[in-house]
Amino acid sequence: MYAPPVQRLITELSRLPGVGGRTAQRLAFHLLRASDEEALALARAISEVKERIGLCETCFNLADGSSCRICADERRDPEVICVVEEPSDVISIERTHEFRGRYHVLGGALSPIDGIDPEDLKIAELYERVRSGPVREVVIATNPTTTGEATALHIAAGMREIDPNVAVTRLASGLPVGADLEYADELTLGRALVGRRAV
Amino acid sequence: MYAPPVQRLITELSRLPGVGGRTAQRLAFHLLRASDEEALALARAISEVKERIGLCETCFNLADGSSCRICADERRDPEVICVVEEPSDVISIERTHEFRGRYHVLGGALSPIDGIDPEDLKIAELYERVRSGPVREVVIATNPTTTGEATALHIAAGMREIDPNVAVTRLASGLPVGADLEYADELTLGRALVGRRAV
Numbered sequence: 384m385y386a387p388p389v390q391r392l393i394t395e396l397s398r399l400p401g402v403g404g405r406t407a408q409r410l411a412f413h414l415l416r417a418s419d420e421e422a423l424a425l426a427r428a429i430s431e432v433k434e435r436i437g438l439c440e441t442c443f444n445l446a447d448g449s450s451c452r453i454c455a456d457e458r459r460d461p462e463v464i465c466v467v468e469e470p471s472d473v474i475s476i477e478r479t480h481e482f483r484g485r486y487h488v489l490g491g492a493l494s495p496i497d498g499i500d501p502e503d504l505k506i507a508e509l510y511e512r513v514r515s516g517p518v519r520e521v522v523i524a525t526n527p528t529t530t531g532e533a534t535a536l537h538i539a540a541g542m543r544e545i546d547p548n549v550a551v552t553r554l555a556s557g558l559p560v561g562a563d564l565e566y567a568d569e570l571t572l573g574r575a576l577v578g579r580r581a582v
Numbered sequence: 583m584y585a586p587p588v589q590r591l592i593t594e595l596s597r598l599p600g601v602g603g604r605t606a607q608r609l610a611f612h613l614l615r616a617s618d619e620e621a622l623a624l625a626r627a628i629s630e631v632k633e634r635i636g637l638c639e640t641c642f643n644l645a646d647g648s649s650c651r652i653c654a655d656e657r658r659d660p661e662v663i664c665v666v667e668e669p670s671d672v673i674s675i676e677r678t679h680e681f682r683g684r685y686h687v688l689g690g691a692l693s694p695i696d697g698i699d700p701e702d703l704k705i706a707e708l709y710e711r712v713r714s715g716p717v718r719e720v721v722i723a724t725n726p727t728t729t730g731e732a733t734a735l736h737i738a739a740g741m742r743e744i745d746p747n748v749a750v751t752r753l754a755s756g757l758p759v760g761a762d763l764e765y766a767d768e769l770t771l772g773r774a775l776v777g778r779r780a781v
Contacts, residue, residue: 384676386646388634392627398620400612401605411631412670413599415644419632421597426628428591429613433621435587436614445614447585471611477583 389415441512443488443505445470453477453486460484462519466509466538468492468526476524484522487512492530493537499530506538510545520550527556588614640711642687642704644669652676652685659683661718665708665737667691667725675723683721686711691729692736698729705737709744719749726755 385393389411397407414422438444439451442464446452453459453473463484467473473486489504501507513521523538525531535553542551557575558567567575584592588610596606613621637643638650645651652658652672662683666672672685688703700706712720722737724730734752741750756774757766766774 384673386635386644386651388627388631388646389644392631395624395627398624399609401608406600408670408673409600410598412668414628415631415635415669422628422632425594425597426625426632428587428594429621429625429628432587432591432610432614433618433625436585445585445588447587452585469611470614471607474583474607 438488442486443490443508444473444486451486458483462517463522464509464512464518464520465522465524467524468531468534472524472526482522484520489525489534492525492528492534494530494533501537504534506541509538510541513542513545513549516546516549518546518549520552523551523553527554637687641685642689642707643672643685650685657682661716662721663708663711663717663719664721664723666723667730667733671723671725681721683719688724688733691724691727691733693729693732700736703733705740708737709740712741712744712748715745715748717745717748719751722750722752726753 392411392414393404393407396402396410397404399407402410414425435447436445439446439454440449441454442451444451444453446454460483463482464487465476465482465484466487466489467476468489468491470488473488476482476486487505487509489506489509491499491504493499493501493504509521512518521538521542523535525534539551539553542549555578556571557578558564558571564572583589591610591613592603592606595601595609596603598606601609613624634646635644636647638645638653639648640653641650643650643652645653659682662681663686664675664681664683665686665688666675667688667690669687672687675681675685686704686708688705688708690698690703692698692700692703708720711717720737720741722734724733738750738752741748754777755770756777757763757770763771
């Protein structure tokens, strides 16, 4: 029904997450209506990101060169390492302005069902960083999901073997700010109780 | 917070309709995680569509050359012209398999508030097609919205001046198939009543 280049664009757009056939069609018609300049700016931005962005050699965060901006920043404390699953998690934590250490991006979480074992993540590389330290604290900031928790436990156990003097911490689990107890799920409320703090 | 190429990609993605900042970020990280092949296929599809797709010289539908697939198809009745606002409307009507004539894409609808006057649409070109005819019927399939209705009335009046013997019709307005009278809005139900047909 479409000319082949239009069909190809719709097919490629519908591979994006959360983009179904109808949305892909709408986006394609938007790009067709848009100026050449606007549409080609998007095409160029995609190519450029694939050409220029790789992984940081130290922490495996996204990097525009061999080191990411955080590893290249001398003011960041190299003795505190925050371990996250994905590069997008680095952004989320940076937005809080509460962390001044460095990161370590695992590239996912342990999930034996999906065939993701410790060797598939940058866990050995984390241990190597700790060994060549000095490292004071490892903050495990994997997601509070089954796979994220399993990954946290695995790394905590590994860290005890490598150097029991390095503090290993985990992000607090509890009620989100602004939440209502009435609507909190039991697991979250249970965690909030177990992790209660002196006021 | 992002490396410049990543920031540019997020900015370009967030120009797409229905894509906010968060979605743009999610799409950007998807493209970063995707294989070079997959991401570059999208970039190429965008460039290719802008290079190769233009407007049909006759009907202003999207075309991969000087004529669209419908104008190039000898089996389509050239004496019946369906007038639509956008190329995407051609696809919608083609999907019904109920129309075997040709199309004429206006490129929008009349909207004096937005500065869209008859000269901004392909209305003169429609009249020219009718004059150089023969044309038996013009089916006006602009949207059943204020601007679409205004466009339909404008074209119907113009057609009466050019050739009162050409039938000018409008898509039926009424209850969508599968609708429930209880939930139909009064305007639609009113149209369905006015347009009632013998069984």
